Amino acid sequence: MEQPRLRGGDAFADGGTVSDPATEGTLSGEEIKEWVEETTEGFPDVRFEVERRVADHDKGLLFVEWTMYGTRDGPFGPLPPTGQSVEMNGVDVIAFSDDGITSINGFFDMTDFKEQLGLTFPAVLGQLPTLAVGAIKATL
Numbered sequence: 001m002e003q004p005r006l007r008g009g010d011a012f013a014d015g016g017t018v019s020d021p022a023t024e025g026t027l028s029g030e031e032i033k034e035w036v037e038e039t040t041e042g043f044p045d046v047r048f049e050v051e052r053r054v055a056d057h058d059k060g061l062l063f064v065e066w067t068m069y070g071t072r073d074g075p076f077g078p079l080p081p082t083g084q085s086v087e088m089n090g091v092d093v094i095a096f097s098d099d100g101i102t103s104i105n106g107f108f109d110m111t112d113f114k115e116q117l118g119l120t121f122p123a124v125l126g127q128l129p130t131l132a133v134g135a136i137k138a139t140l
Contacts, residue, residue, distance in 0.1 A: 012032065013102050015028060015102070016028065016100060016104075017104070018032050019103070019105050019106065020092075020108065021107075021110035022106075022110065038076065038077070039076070041074045042074045042075055043073070044070075044073055045071050046068065047070065049067045050065070051066060051089075052064075052065040061093065062094040062096065064091065065089070066089070066090055066091070066092065068087070068088050069087050070085065070086055071083065071084070071086075072084050082118055084116065087116070088112055091106070092106045093106075
């Protein structure tokens with residue numbers, strides 16, 4: 001079985017899914033494309049550095065340990081940009097078949113993610129003016 005290249009939506013098998021703490025559930029089909037677009041809009045400079053890869057081709061599994069870097073300069077979910085940067089570690093467990101990726105299950109510390117973006121109490125208090133202005137702009 002050949003390892004799939006993680007280039008985009010075309011790497012997924014029919015019915016392929018993505019799930020991690022930021023997706024708040026399991027995504028498939030067009031939802032995956034929309035989620036990738038939302039992420040790259042929210043973090044225009046996002047990049048992932050692969051720390052380690054371990055594959056079991058017989059079982060169709062790939063484990064990828066990564067570090068994500070990015071700055072929240074765009075909207076992400078219901079919240080406007082914060083201008084805060086994030087550097088976080090995570091692991092993706094990728095299942096694949098001859099048809100492509102069947103699932104990606106991501107694991108990372110969502111609390112750490114929110115803390116780095118200043119979205120936990122009491123740090124979020126300092127973000128309130130930025131969040132309020134962004135919310136007003138979004139309704140205009």
